[in-house]
Amino acid sequence: xxxxxxxxxxxxxxxxxxxxxxxxxxxxxxxxxxxxxxxxxxxxxxxxxxxxxxxxxxxxxxxxxxxxxxxxxxxxxxxxxxxxxxxxxxxxxxxxxxxxxxxxxxxxxxxxxxxxxxxxxxxxxxxxxxxxxxxxxxxxxxxxxxxxxxxxxxxxxxxxxxxxxxxxxxxxxxxxxxxxxxxxxxxxxxxxxxxxxxxxxxxxxxxxxxxxxxxxxxxxxxxxxxxxxxxxxxxxxxxxxxxxxxxxxxxxxxxxxxxxxxxxxxxxxxxxxxxxxxxxxxxxxxxxxxxxxxxxxxxxxxxxxxxxxxxxxxxxxxxxxxxxxxxxxxx
Amino acid sequence: xxxxxxxxxxxxxxxxxxxxxxxxxxxxxxxxxxxxxxxxxxxxxxxxxxxxxxxxxxxxxxxxxxxxxxxxxxxxxxxxxxxxxxxxxxxxxxxxxxxxxxxxxxxxxxxxxxxxxxxxxxxxxxxxxxxxxxxxxxxxxxxxxxxxxxxxxxxxxxxxxxxxxxxxxxxxxxxxxxxxxxxxxxxxxxxxxxxxxxxxxxxxxxxxxxxxxxxxxxxxxxxxxxxxxxxxxxxxxxxxxxxxxxxxxxxxxxxxxxxxxxxxxxxxxxxxxxxxxxxxxxxxxxxxxxxxxxxxxxxxxx
Amino acid sequence: xxxxxxxxxxxxxxxxxxxxxxxxxxxxxxxxxxxxxxxxxxxxxxxxxxxxxxxxxxxxxxxxxxxxxxxxxxxxxxxxxxxxxxxxxxxxxxxxxxxxxxxxxxxxxxxxxxxxxxxxxxxxxxxxxxxxxxxxxxxxxxxxxxxxxxxxxxxxxxxxxxxxxxxxxxxxxxxxxxxxxxxxxxxxxxxxxxxxxxxxxxxxxxxxxxxxxxxxxxxxxxxxxxxxxxxxxxxxxxxxxxxxxxxxxxxxxxxxxx
Numbered sequence: 003x004x005x006x007x008x009x010x011x012x013x014x015x016x017x018x019x020x021x022x023x024x025x026x027x028x029x030x031x032x033x034x035x036x037x038x039x040x041x042x043x044x045x046x047x048x049x050x051x052x053x054x055x056x057x058x059x060x061x062x063x064x065x066x067x068x069x070x071x072x073x074x075x076x077x078x079x080x081x082x083x084x085x086x087x088x089x090x091x092x093x094x095x096x097x098x099x100x101x102x103x104x105x106x107x108x109x110x111x112x113x114x115x116x117x118x119x120x121x122x123x124x125x126x127x128x129x130x131x132x133x134x135x136x137x138x139x140x141x142x143x144x145x146x147x148x149x150x151x152x153x154x155x156x157x158x159x160x161x162x163x164x165x166x167x168x169x170x171x172x173x174x175x176x177x178x179x180x181x182x183x184x185x186x187x188x189x190x191x192x193x194x195x196x197x198x199x200x201x202x203x204x205x206x207x208x209x210x211x212x213x214x215x216x217x218x219x220x221x222x223x224x225x226x227x228x229x230x231x232x233x234x235x236x237x238x239x240x241x242x243x244x245x246x247x248x249x250x251x252x253x254x255x256x257x258x259x260x261x262x263x264x265x266x267x268x269x270x271x272x273x274x275x276x277x278x279x280x281x282x283x284x285x286x287x288x289x290x291x292x293x294x295x296x297x298x299x300x301x302x303x304x305x306x307x308x309x310x311x312x313x314x315x316x317x318x319x320x321x322x323x324x325x326x327x328x329x330x331x332x333x
Numbered sequence: 334x335x336x337x338x339x340x341x342x343x344x345x346x347x348x349x350x351x352x353x354x355x356x357x358x359x360x361x362x363x364x365x366x367x368x369x370x371x372x373x374x375x376x377x378x379x380x381x382x383x384x385x386x387x388x389x390x391x392x393x394x395x396x397x398x399x400x401x402x403x404x405x406x407x408x409x410x411x412x413x414x415x416x417x418x419x420x421x422x423x424x425x426x427x428x429x430x431x432x433x434x435x436x437x438x439x440x441x442x443x444x445x446x447x448x449x450x451x452x453x454x455x456x457x458x459x460x461x462x463x464x465x466x467x468x469x470x471x472x473x474x475x476x477x478x479x480x481x482x483x484x485x486x487x488x489x490x491x492x493x494x495x496x497x498x499x500x501x502x503x504x505x506x507x508x509x510x511x512x513x514x515x516x517x518x519x520x521x522x523x524x525x526x527x528x529x530x531x532x533x534x535x536x537x538x539x540x541x542x543x544x545x546x547x548x549x550x551x552x553x554x555x556x557x558x559x560x561x562x563x564x565x566x567x568x569x570x571x572x573x574x575x576x577x578x579x580x581x582x583x584x585x586x587x588x589x590x591x592x593x594x595x596x597x598x599x600x601x602x603x604x605x606x607x608x609x610x611x612x613x614x615x616x617x618x619x620x621x622x623x624x625x626x627x628x629x630x631x632x633x634x635x
Numbered sequence: 636x637x638x639x640x641x642x643x644x645x646x647x648x649x650x651x652x653x654x655x656x657x658x659x660x661x662x663x664x665x666x667x668x669x670x671x672x673x674x675x676x677x678x679x680x681x682x683x684x685x686x687x688x689x690x691x692x693x694x695x696x697x698x699x700x701x702x703x704x705x706x707x708x709x710x711x712x713x714x715x716x717x718x719x720x721x722x723x724x725x726x727x728x729x730x731x732x733x734x735x736x737x738x739x740x741x742x743x744x745x746x747x748x749x750x751x752x753x754x755x756x757x758x759x760x761x762x763x764x765x766x767x768x769x770x771x772x773x774x775x776x777x778x779x780x781x782x783x784x785x786x787x788x789x790x791x792x793x794x795x796x797x798x799x800x801x802x803x804x805x806x807x808x809x810x811x812x813x814x815x816x817x818x819x820x821x822x823x824x825x826x827x828x829x830x831x832x833x834x835x836x837x838x839x840x841x842x843x844x845x846x847x848x849x850x851x852x853x854x855x856x857x858x859x860x861x862x863x864x865x866x867x868x869x870x871x872x873x874x875x876x877x878x879x880x881x882x883x884x885x886x887x888x889x890x891x892x893x
Contacts, residue, residue: 199724296454303447
């Protein structure tokens with residue numbers, strides 16, 4: 003009974019997995035839907051990991067997709083340019099996993115490099131530095147012809163599938179939840195709540211701020227690697243400021259500090275994006291209204307402003323769904 | 334071209350610096366008064382450029398390109414920049430004035446996205462770049478091996494006149510004294526009978542007008558405008574303000590000219606370096622002297 | 636016997652202003668000592684120097700015979716000095732128990748991988764810390780609030796929570812910055828009893844800043860009076876309050892205010 007209760011999250015996740023797989027095999031969910039679900043799950047990885055930096059540790063990153071770019075390009079270069087991995091080769095799947103993890107590690111190294119000098123900076127300055135970091139990454143990628151420069155890294159094998167992405171998303175949620183609801187996580191939260199008091203109850207605030215960046219960047223790198231092997235391309239514009247801002251919107255709409263909120267927002271906003279795209283195409287092609295995809299972003303911008311003005315704490319506030327809370331023994 | 338630091342590059346750098354300076358002033362004034370990095374400020378610059386573009390075609394029927402037309406276009410670009418800045422403050426920032434600072438910052442990102450994508454989405458403007466008309470006929474002078482166009486003179490003169498006007502306003506008028514008081518201590522200023530909200534609106538108005546003027550100058554000098562044109566100059570002008578010491582008006586101007594010259598010289602050396610030099614400057618400043626050249630260190634009360 | 640805390644010729648300047656000047660004090664183990672003085676006299680600056688928030692311009696701070704000035708604040712906490720704040724600094728959006736558990740963190744050994752995987756060693760340690768935290772909570776009469784968010788607590792309970800949080804770092808010395816501020820006479824009396832109990836049960840030394848004279852004379856063994864950063868009197872509280880210099884410092888100020 004006890005163990006069953008503890009496994010609730012895993013059970014719920016497996017149910018989700020089974021339902022999607024069955025609907026897929028039965029032909030009810032077509033390939034198009036599967037793509038949206040896969041992208042939602044990757045968005046979950048991005049949003050939850052950004053929430054660790056912005057929501058839990060109380061820092062501010064505007065360059066989260068810069069970390070994702072590192073993961074995407076490192077893993078993409080390894081699988082595509084270095085080792086020419088092949089989908090039909092069973093061992094190459096292991097190579098793909100190794101490449102994804104290595105991409106995550108390199109991203110966390112970038113997180114360390116950006117987290118470290120940023121420690122002396124507060125909120126808004128940190129936002130600018132991380133934004134600058136994302137732009138530097140993009141500029142560099144644009145200028146390395148080995149990885150395709152402005153054309154992007156093409157021909158990446160499609161190793162990412164629903165199962166792999168699902169497992170990584172679940173792992174991200176579980177591991178970050180375990181971290182947040184631990185002594186280390188409470189130290190991170192205390193930095194967000196009151197940095198000076200945190201230091202004066204013995205928390206090495208520097209260390210935990212960097213740790214927030216390192217762990218957040220690691221998972222963003224994983225997400226970037228998965229995305230590159232799903233779309234079969236890594237392109238500098240996929241990882242620019244607006245891509246980062248989109249993840250930021252998910253975190254704020256869901257509720258800063260709530261992993262549950264980030265998960266919900268990642269799913270709903272990814273679906274909303276697709277829905278809006280379909281709606282706009284329909285209006286333009288069928289009804290004949292001269293309207294472009296830019297409206298999707300206009301709607302997002304308005305949504306963000308309205309949330310900030312009228313529901314600053316987001317949908318979930320700082321609350322978590324019961325299923326994500328680790329139950330402690332009654333004392 | 335000669336060496337990287339050739340006189341030609343310096344002139345080009347000064348010209349770019351004048352445009353950055355007008356944008357940076359808005360950043361630094363707003364930061365000085367409400368402690369907000371107004372992410373949308375670069376987009377006020379873009380709005381100014383489009384307003385200049387539109388007003389050129391409106392008034393070109395009456396006047397030929399020349400000083401008279403350029404003056405009307407300048408005034409309208411400044412008015413548009415000022416209007417969008419005041420409206421943004423009123424609807425998006427004012428309600429959050431006493432909430433955590435990051436809420437306004439995130440809202441500012443939202444406003445920035447809204448302006449950029451709304452301008453691309455509106456059919457008459459559209460996402461693709463447009464050529465900017467010659468509001469003033471271009472003339473070239475050759476002076477001691479340096480090519481100088483009349484645009485260089487116009488850019489520097491407009492920026493110079495506006496900056497002198499601003500300095501006069503801040504240092505010599507009652508309004509300027511009120512602005513300085515609000516930037517020192519909002520609550521005390523309120524107790525002294527200063528209408529703080531009006532001063533803040535006025536700050537946005539001036540900052541927006543300057544950004545609008547910069548929009549015209551940028552359109553004239555680098556004749557291509559598009560809805561996303563404000564992002565990078567905005568960011569670089571902000572970095573210039575940080576370099577000079579955010580909140581400091583002479584700092585913003587000095588920082589902007591350093592930034593302009595550094596950028597043109599770096600680009601002459603290597604285009605990648607030119608693109609990245611601003612961020613390199615930012616990181617170096619924040620590591621070595623986060624308060625900037627003229628900035629003061631403020632201690633938190635514990 | 637050497638003092639637990641020994642402050643020698645401590646001086647601190649803000650710009651050109653001397654906030655603390657040539658401050659020396661010896662605090663032996665197990666005592667309750669006080670630091671008093673009018674507003675703006677430099678008391679909190681002293682605490683900020685001891686806890687490493689500011690680095691002194693000149694002078695030395697020895698704790699257990701070891702020089703601690705220049706250390707980062709969290710390292711000073713690890714050495715055994717904890718404090719509370721004049722204006723509460725509570726982790727508002729954490730529960731009461733989590734506020735206290737944060738202060739136990741630096742003694743815990745679980746690293747990031749044990750945490751990610753919730754290994755048995757990690758769980759054992761978490762359970763132990765939870766027990767300790769609950770113990771402190773019940774000592775402070777906060778058991779009914781254990782899982783409530785700190786921001787929902789009334790002021791008096793927040794004061795107690797802050798003391799509990801400081802105790803959770805297992806300090807040898809606690810600095811209390813105006814612990815009775817904003818309390819009514821009944822609460823002040825309870826607080827005095829609590830502080831005495833804490834001293835005896837936890838074997839901690841207490842050094843406190845207070846305005847409340849009855850409070851100071853009630854529990855402090857010795858006090859030091861400072862004004863404009865310099866010492867103007869020192870001794871047993873009941874003697875010190877009679878000194879003309881002290882009266883002048885307090886009443887002189889008051890006369891201006893009234």
